[in-house]
Amino acid sequence: MHVHLGNALAEASAIGVPRSDLEALDERVAAAAARIEAGRERSEHGYAALNLPKNTETGPIEAAVDAIRPAETLVTIGIGGSALGAATITSALDGDGDTRFLDNVDPAQTRTLLADLDLSTTAVNVVSRSGTTAETLANFLVVRDALTDAGVDWTDRTIVTTGQSGPLRTLSERHDLPVLEVPTGVPGRFSALSAVGLVAAAFEGLDLDAILEGGQTAAESLSDSLFESPAYAYGTTMYALEERGASIAAMMPYAEVLEPFAEWFSQLWAESLGKDGRGQTPARALGVTDQHSQLQLYRAGPTDKVVTLVRPRERLSVPIPETELDALSYLGGRDLRTLMDAEFEATEASLRKAGLPTIRIEIDSLDAEGIGELLYTMEAACIMAGELADVETFTQPAVEWGKETARSLLRGEQTLDETGDLVVAADPEPDDGDPG
Template sequence: MEIDIGNALDSVATPGVSRATLERLDGRVADAHARIEAGLDGRDHGYAALALPETADPDAIQAAVDPIDCETLLVVGIGGSALGAATVADTLDLDIEVHTLDNVDPAHTRELLDSLDLSRTAIHVVSRSGTTAETLANFLVAREAMDAAGVDWTERTLVTTGQAGNLRNLAERHDLPALDVPTGVPGRFSALSTVALPAAALGGGDVEALLAGARSEAESLSGSLFETPAYAYGATSYALAQRGWRVNAMMPYAESLETFAEWFAQLWAESLGKEGVGQLPARALGATDQHSQLQLYRAGPRNAMVTLVRPRDRPDLPIPETDLEGLSYLGGASLGGLLDAEFEATEASLAAAGRPSIRVELERVDAHGLGELLYGMEAACILAGELFSIPTFEQPAVEWGKRAARGLLGGGEFEEARAVEEKTRLLID
């Protein structure tokens, strides 16, 4: 992974980050790196995510999925318990279809289950606690659908959960293959683990290459942002946020990375949105959103930096010659060449308007490249959290909502549930 922060400098963006500022900030990066290293060595909560390229066990994952034969995988989870698998599945060319049930919209759940051949579908249900309401509800619905279709769900279910809890008990009672969630790793940092990698293993993806890509990025971590691509991204994003650029639009120029932008949005928002700081992540897709969102980023409020991601090497498709007036310049070109031109035009357009952008380039979109990208963004996020001086690995706002919902459903007495009764109303009929 290579990072170009040139268009975030004050010679381009207004306001931007000066070289002198980056030099001063590099001292803080060195201090933050020392804390990160200590947390990593001690496998402290959250920092343990950066050890996953070494601690993840591909053999155990493969052994868990070996008994399962399927054409479709249904991942039942929410947030980090589903987005990592969705990103892996959508980025890599797997041999199976992968769908996620990560919402409890009854219309969507019913439509999805009705569309699947459940006799050729496997379920991977993921919940650290084994009590996540949305996940368990969707799993119970999917399990009943299999029963109704005459399918033995116990032959087609894989569990990833903690050492104890409802799902662990269920797995033991029905002798289901079960994997442990990694200790000390929040869900949004778990893509390189038993949470997401079973999807790749079931679909013939190269799990070893994913982890190797992550390891190569881990080996680049040093105490300087000028030597570490992940830290360059995290530190520059932090510096831009401090200058008022409080939106971070993640804009990959590869269709297969669209879900990666969604994964990034959770990572960045849930980790950094605390104590009045952070950046609002926006999801975009190049070149599609050049024709929509770019208008706002270039000419709207001066609050959005754009992260442009592309592979250097990609499959290509030639554009046929044409005699249509005004389009002859396209003949002999290719879709890949056009996409690269769109990328560079967007980058130049933002710079011409004094808006900052950061370029992220991968050698190619494959398992190794995805491993680099996922690990790099996790390390960048952790570094940014250190610079913001916030508890990166906590999510109190998320937990508040969970308690409120559980109380409303009769799952216990929670003060947060009572806040629903106090809602201010101004009805317009």
């Protein structure tokens, strides 16, 4: 894996980082790296995530998946970090078997999914550390009922992935369900390389050990200098760019199957670093598609972004046939992968020409090792950025108020105050007040 920083430096962009600043930061990186290593050794909350590749046992994961066979479809019911890691891995890698995700409480989505499934061959993996996540549990209750209505014994078809206690743990004990552990001390968004991220991968027959080996390779490349560690190079440069005005972190993989990776990154970055009035806002993009959507803004809008361009060095070959249309003759006989790589390089160059900082991340190929390495690298980068910014990387206190309010509203214990809203209606109704 390679992290190319050249286009994030001061010679490339007005908000780029002077080399001398990076060199000066390297002392703080060394101190932060020591803090991280100490946290890992003591398996402290959050830092424990960086030990996952070594500590994750794949045997119980494979056994749980075997227990719900011969199911042909696995629905992962979870939300946020309980779904995104698994979705990222199964999308990026080419497995067998049908895996789906129920990660919202939109009744239309749940209804559509249920209508689309053959329930007689469907199993579920319900994922919630606390065992109380409202969205996840509500969906689980609905799907469990549907399985029962379809004549399926849901206890033969349910894996539970949860913490050491809570309602889901109780349920698994009462019904003797296969249960996997959400690792202690690992926040959901850092749990991709544990059972949380790997059950769906196992169901698809993917090589869990190779994924974890990729993570371990990344773990071994951590060092006390940003100039020797891709993860710390990325995290430090992103931190330095934010300090210089890059308040937006666009993540733009050039591989369709990495779109969920961009979403996973968005959660990792936003929820870990969005604190104390700071934190870059992730913007998900997809190359080359979003060249036709976001590139105009990136090049001609405010210089307040860094764009991370991700690509695999190896791609499938799909030759472009020769054509009778003269204007297109330059395409004929080429290959889609050549076109995609040309667009990658042209976009990178065009952003540099526009003075916007970019960072290029290349993985050798989109295989199990490559994905494990990529996910671990981003997690370690995020932790480094959090150390340098001096925020509490592993908590998410600001979402609690909303969760409690939603629960109160649902219980009918609370109603929201009148906010004096100003409404402009195409079809004004009396109870919406005066649009003026």
